[in-house]
Amino acid sequence: MNRRTFLANTTFGAGAFAAPALFWSTASRAEAEPEQLASQGPTTVRDADVLRIHQTVLAFRRLDRAQGGGDLRDTVVHHLNGVARTKLAGSYGDEVGRRLFRAVAELTELAGWLSFDSGRHALAQRYHIQALRLAQAADDPAYGAYVMANMACQAVYLGHGWEAVQLARAAEQGGGSRLGPRARAIVASMEARGYAALGDRRACERAMGTAERYLDAANAVEDDPSWCNYFDESELQHEFAHSHRDLGLPDKIHGFAGASIKLRRAGASRRCAQDTTFMAAAHLAQGDLDAACAKAGEALRITGNLSSTQCNDFLADFRRRLRPYAKEPIARAFSEEADHILGDLAAA
Known part of the structure; x- marks a missing residue:
């Protein structure tokens, strides 16, 4: 201290x-x-x-x-x-x-x-x-x-x-025997994220399966500690979307991120902004510029009401990926809106 x-x-x-x-x-x-x-x-x-x-x-x-x-x-x-x-x-x-x-x-x-x-x-x-x-x-x-x-x-x-x-x-x-299934699901999803960052798809999917099984077991438990009861199906789908983003598998992201947003509890704006940004990047990777910029605009307007470096960083990463399309009117329009809403943070 x-x-x-x-x-x-x-x-x-x-x-x-x-x-x-x-x-x-x-x-x-x-x-x-x-x-x-x-x-x-x-x-x-x-x-x-x-x-x-x-x-x-x-x-x-x-x-x-x-x-x-x-x-x-x-x-x-x-x-x-x-x-x-x-x-x-x-x-x-x-x-x-x-x-x-x-x-x-x-x-x-x-x-x-x-x-x-x-x-x-x-x-x-x-x-x-x-x-x-x-x-x-x-x-x-x-x-x-x-x-x-x-x-x-x-x-x-x-x-x-x-x-x-x-x-x-x-x-x-x-954690040993004192680690409940919901907490184990959190840990396994972080292991999956680590494997995704390493590009190890097989190990990532194995860890994701483990996280899913633990969360299924946790749904029958009502005495979870307060620090882990936020981790529900929406959070799990978010982690899956994040892992597939890091693995470079855009076709998988839409289902996971979309499910996460659909299941999201009220008041979880940061996660919603992140999942929407992941979907925008997936559209861009698939060559759909219009859908990418539209989805990124949604994420931008959510992020504009937050104070989160994580969300700003994900949008900044999207803008870097958008640079090859800089001369396209829809890309220019998005960049101008991002500059207006996020200022220097969006242009970092």
């Missing part, structure tokens, strides 16, 4: 995930006694204090999915460095301490995710590593596995497919 100068002066490196991931997965499998977390501080921490942190995380997660992480990041980091740090320095017994560390792990991971969605990848990496350590102290290997799945997501987004696969595998091993 006190390492903000250190955090600000580092750069993202996929290898930096390796040591904490290995330590976590090894420690999770060991039959050691949980850490003693009792603390003596100036103020007493109660279960109600822990619950408020948990409810704050839930509220910010909903906002993140609806509007992107850019405008939320500073608020969450401020809450982490203020309220959460104060509670950690308070007075509590071991059981309350375990619940407190678990709640602060969720808040820390959220700060990492929002930093990722803001394009601040070194900060995101460090927050994720801190969240993993907090989850370990809280004796919550299932949540640690979820943190590692998000590490894998960031790694593959930045082009580190092999590291993403290793993180996903370690997440499943470390």
